[in-house]
Amino acid sequence: MTAPAALETRGLTRRFGGFAAVDGVSLALAPGSRHALIGPNGAGKTTLVNLLTGAIRPGAGAVLLEGRDVTALPQHLRVKRGLARTFQINQLFPDLAPIEAVTLALAEREGLTARWWRPVRAHRALAEEAAALLARLRFAPAEMAAPTRDLAYGRQRLLEIALALALKPRVLLLDEPAAGVPPEESREVLEAVAALPRAVTVLLIEHDMDLVFRFAERITVLAQGRVLAEGTPEAVARDPRVREVYLGEAAAHA
Ligand SMILES: Nc1ncnc2c1ncn2[C@@H]1O[C@H](COP(=O)(O)OP(=O)(O)OP(=O)(O)O)[C@@H](O)[C@H]1O
Ligand SMILES: [Mg+2]
Known part of the structure; x- marks a missing residue:
């Protein structure tokens, strides 16, 4: 039997009013992996992290920590079970x-x-x-x-x-840990994180694609609350739907 995912979501959904910020998200972090969560502004990344930590409650779906359903657990008990995010x-x-x-x-x-x-x-x-x-x-x-x-x-x-x-923690969630850090220091921050012992699984949210591709073994792309793509950095970079989201953005900023 293979080990359960370090952290997993099944059909996780959270609405604000009529708007689904996180919409049926299923993802799994392999034990010990360096996993990145990317997507445009407003894609639902931070909302997803808040659902993972228990800061907010899902309208539907489940969160599993090392195979155990923690959906109903308050934040501090999830921390006790080995889930941490940065202060x-x-x-x-x-x-x-x-x-x-x-x-x-x-x-x-x-x-x-x-x-x-x-x-x-x-x-x-x-x-x-x-x-x-x-x-x-x-x-x-x-x-x-x-x-x-x-x-x-x-x-x-x-x-x-x-x-x-x-x-x-056995799972560490990092929501833009290098935000606001000067570029010459941000690479150092993420290299130090990538070099943590493999006993810790890391989920990183980061906008700088250069940093993401250095760090991640696996990438999940979120867009409008849904998983748009999931795979190795190479596969995700080649994915036409991802290119459309990002190149579309780049073109808009050009
Ligand atoms: N408490 C809330 N009440 C209403 N809407 C919310 C709330 N929290 C988030 N949203 C909305 O949900 C959507 C997703 O927001 P979220 O912060 O999760 O995006 P994000 O992917 O983290 O974006 P960014 O890259 O800018 O940090 C946005 O449209 C946001 O305005
Ligand atoms: Mg965010």
Whole structure:
């Protein structure tokens, strides 16, 4: 028997008034894969992520996490089952150093913050784990210890990803993690994500096709709430329906 998809949707639908923002979407993320979700503005990508995390409820369809139906589960229980998304930038503490922020996040996950006493040993182990996590995302020791407000923007976005990883997810959802990051830093952000251990399945939403094609092994194209195409980057790039959506856009912007 093959392993169930890391994350799967079946006929997922969400309407706002009479308008179907997500319309019968079925997709599956292979365990350990680097999967991209692309599509024009308003295609329903963020709405789909909100349905996956449980931030909003579907009108129809199901969400399965490692083969188990989580459609009725609230957000925090999906996080407990191994589903995480990035925090928004305004949730970073500007005065904390990344090493402190990630250590706190790890402590919270272990339930250590609830105790008024905390053995120094336990704290040191968590700080070491935090440093290892940040190093995996290519933070230099000096960057780990500097106040977050002083970090380059790309590093701040990576810190958000580090905080999500502190939840020890098996599936990580990234909605435009490089948005607003200068081009010279955005490639670094996505390379660090692509290099995460394969124990983590990653779904990336990104508009920059160059970044998408570097990152993804599998691409799902959403248009007007529906899956327009799904396949390898090569197959998707050749797909005439996809070319029509994107070349149509490029022509309109030319
Ligand atoms: N809470 C809401 N109420 C009403 N309409 C909504 C709501 N959320 C999203 N929509 C609409 O649903 C459609 C899909 O929006 P969504 O944000 O999911 O698109 P997207 O693919 O993430 O776009 P972008 O690439 O611009 O981020 C849009 O037409 C949007 O206006
Ligand atoms: Mg969006």
